[in-house]
Amino acid sequence: MLQIAKYCASGNDFVIFHAFEKADRSQLARILCDRQNGIGADGLIVLVPHESHDFEWEFYNADGSTASMCGNGSRACAHYAHRFGLAPSSMAFLTGAGVIKAHVEGDMVQSDLTPPVIVNQEIVESGMKWWLIDTGVPHLITFDADIEHFNIDLARTLRHRYNANVNIASINLDGTLRVRTYERGVEDETLACGTGMAASFYRAVQERLVDENTKVFPKSGETLYLGFEEGVITFKGEVKGVFETTWRN
Numbered sequence: 001m002l003q004i005a006k007y008c009a010s011g012n013d014f015v016i017f018h019a020f021e022k023a024d025r026s027q028l029a030r031i032l033c034d035r036q037n038g039i040g041a042d043g044l045i046v047l048v049p050h051e052s053h054d055f056e057w058e059f060y061n062a063d064g065s066t067a068s069m070c071g072n073g074s075r076a077c078a079h080y081a082h083r084f085g086l087a088p089s090s091m092a093f094l095t096g097a098g099v100i101k102a103h104v105e106g107d108m109v110q111s112d113l114t115p116p117v118i119v120n121q122e123i124v125e126s127g128m129k130w131w132l133i134d135t136g137v138p139h140l141i142t143f144d145a146d147i148e149h150f151n152i153d154l155a156r157t158l159r160h161r162y163n164a165n166v167n168i169a170s171i172n173l174d175g176t177l178r179v180r181t182y183e184r185g186v187e188d189e190t191l192a193c194g195t196g197m198a199a200s201f202y203r204a205v206q207e208r209l210v211d212e213n214t215k216v217f218p219k220s221g222e223t224l225y226l227g228f229e230e231g232v233i234t235f236k237g238e239v240k241g242v243f244e245t246t247w248r249n
């Protein structure tokens, strides 16, 4: 029997539990994340003890693939860790992308992401200029004012060509950002993607299109607060513990 929690972070949803040791939980991730036959989620997060950090995590996408980082998942699991007494309100945990610091204040959680890396600024696909940026996982970013029409087929093609998540972003007149993301490992558009919002924000800051502190709105319409301070992207927003249950695996 597994004690599990279902979390939602800006529309990106996760199944979360904690265990004594690491294991290959790819098949369990597929079962739990299945929206018809399981609980349904974009990803599975498992917290395990770590000798020098508050904990370590395993992150699985809905298709069972592992990913080194998940921005919204890092906020959800920080809330879970604090709620279940596994970590203080300010914590540091180990992910595949490195150590992530997070701070929990009620249902508002901020994660400090790993330093962004611009992998390629010269990509042209379908007549648009894309940057490939790593914010813990790889993201293709383009700006397009016509964000209502997200070409899912193009996104799917580019996801496979570059093995990256694919984001289309638009700058609002008030200097805030809207971002839509086709997510690797979910293999569809999700209602939010934290590292995708962070990568889109980072490109917009580099191109001086937005300030170093602004709001970002994913498809869900929830509000995320992004900041860029001394090379670190801060990422803050609400998370919701939706329910807890036992799962007979």
Ligand SMILES: N[C@H](CCC[C@H](N)C(=O)O)C(=O)O
Binding pocket: 012, 042, 061, 066, 067, 069, 070, 071, 072, 073, 137, 138, 165, 183, 184, 185, 186, 192, 193, 194, 195, 196
């Ligand atoms: N699908 C991503 C991992 C989850 C990222 C996303 N959920 C986030 O909030 O950053 C990948 O495989 O690269």
